Amino acid sequence: MTTPVNLLDFDLEGLAAWCDTLGEKRYRATQLFRWIHQRGVAEFGQMSDLARSLQGKLHGRALVAAPAVIRQHASKDGTIKWLFDVGGGNAVEAVYIPEDDRGTLCVSSQAGCAVACRFCSTGHQGFSRNLSTAEIVGQLWFAEHFLRRHLKTDERVISNVVMMGMGEPLQNYDRLLPALRTMLHDHGYGLSRRRVTVSTSGVVPMIERLARDCPVALAVSLHAPTDALRDHLVPLNRKYPIDELLRTCTAYLAHAPRDFITFEYCMLDGVNDSAEHAQALVELMRRHAASGLRGKFNLIPFNPFPQSGLTRSPMARVQAFGKLLNDAGIVTTIRKTRGDDIDAACGQLAGDVQDRTRVGVRIARQRTVALHQLAPAGAAPAPRKVSS
Numbered sequence: 001m002t003t004p005v006n007l008l009d010f011d012l013e014g015l016a017a018w019c020d021t022l023g024e025k026r027y028r029a030t031q032l033f034r035w036i037h038q039r040g041v042a043e044f045g046q047m048s049d050l051a052r053s054l055q056g057k058l059h060g061r062a063l064v065a066a067p068a069v070i071r072q073h074a075s076k077d078g079t080i081k082w083l084f085d086v087g088g089g090n091a092v093e094a095v096y097i098p099e100d101d102r103g104t105l106c107v108s109s110q111a112g113c114a115v116a117c118r119f120c121s122t123g124h125q126g127f128s129r130n131l132s133t134a135e136i137v138g139q140l141w142f143a144e145h146f147l148r149r150h151l152k153t154d155e156r157v158i159s160n161v162v163m164m165g166m167g168e169p170l171q172n173y174d175r176l177l178p179a180l181r182t183m184l185h186d187h188g189y190g191l192s193r194r195r196v197t198v199s200t201s202g203v204v205p206m207i208e209r210l211a212r213d214c215p216v217a218l219a220v221s222l223h224a225p226t227d228a229l230r231d232h233l234v235p236l237n238r239k240y241p242i243d244e245l246l247r248t249c250t251a252y253l254a255h256a257p258r259d260f261i262t263f264e265y266c267m268l269d270g271v272n273d274s275a276e277h278a279q280a281l282v283e284l285m286r287r288h289a290a291s292g293l294r295g296k297f298n299l300i301p302f303n304p305f306p307q308s309g310l311t312r313s314p315m316a317r318v319q320a321f322g323k324l325l326n327d328a329g330i331v332t333t334i335r336k337t338r339g340d341d342i343d344a345a346c347g348q349l350a351g352d353v354q355d356r357t358r359v360g361v362r363i364a365r366q367r368t369v370a371l372h373q374l375a376p377a378g379a380a381p382a383p384r385k386v387s388s
């Protein structure tokens with residue numbers, strides 16, 4: 001008996017090719033794809049307009065399976081965090097963040113991360129493995145259909161996806177791409193290109209490929225105005241220094257007209273948060289704007305963890321830094337913290353490092369009690385319509 005194929009691993013093209021091996025036409029693949037992603041159905045017998053003959057072929061050959069949820073936390077502010085078991089003692093997290101005009105899901109792409117940014121708790125735990133396409137898209141599949149059931153709505157709940165959870169998505173490109181295509185496809189989640197964001201620490205060759213293959217919104221973790229400082233904070237900078245990265249961002253925009261790049265800047269007390277750093281950033285951006293770079297800045301209050309040896313910049317300094325950039329004509333916002341009571345701040349998804357390295361123990365302990373506790377979360381938002 002061969003191992004069943006997980007159909008969450010396919011974008012529509014891949015599913016059509018796989019259905020072809022069963023002697024099934026493309027429109028059958030489209031039907032199947034819509035049942036899975038638009039209606040959240042995993043049982044082939046419940047796909048009522050799917051030909052009996054195809055249902056018969058699927059049984060035993062295929063399944064639809066997202067990673068198992070180990071634990072769910074719901075914040076008072078409506079933010080919900082799920083911990084998913086991806087096997088081998090590894091777990092990854094996804095976070096749903098409701099706002100008035102959108103519902104955003106922050107998705108992980110790897111278990112651990114090899115980039116080892118100094119301010120990131122995921123980076124401190126090292127790299128375990130790449131997630132499969134099914135494990136990436138499965139976070140969305142689970143969250144979207146869980147939330148619809150929970151909110152008792154047939155409307156789409158998740159309007160935006162940000163690949164900002166654990167991992168560097170562009171170091172898992174081949175699995176990421178079908179997941180992005182499924183998010184965008186009208187027969188999948190139908191999200192517009194600008195509502196799906198890939199956040200990268202700056203993997204230059206893969207930014208170039210993404211521009212050609214699927215130019216979704218791009219966010220770049222910059223965190224420093226000079227190579228000397230960025231080498232220290234984001235070690236990948238030694239391979240792809242700032243000017244090369246920003247030139248690649250400018251070229252990306254040629255594939256994403258009317259877009260801009262979001263630059264993320266984690267505010268670290270006494271490290272990268274002075275007026276001189278802000279001024280250097282202004283000069284850097286002006287130099288590249290002359291070649292066509294359009295960018296906005298998002299200042300992120302650092303969420304400290306013990307092993308980092310770093311502390312959060314005082315809010316007054318974050319605001320002064322933002323004002324300096326805004327006064328220079330660079331649109332800059334300060335990221336609101338959400339889900340503080342469940343440790344769900346973006347970029348801090350891994351929790352503390354000690355927890356993370358002991359995640360196998362935690363999974364074993366929690367698996368026995370957690371799944372039946374997926375009762376409706378008390379603080380979830382009221383149903384609302386979300387436009388794309």
Ligand code: SF4
Pocket residue numbers: 113114115116117120121122123124165166167168200201221
């Ligand atoms: S910030 Fe992103 S790229 Fe850097 S270590 Fe953390 S997960 Fe990896």
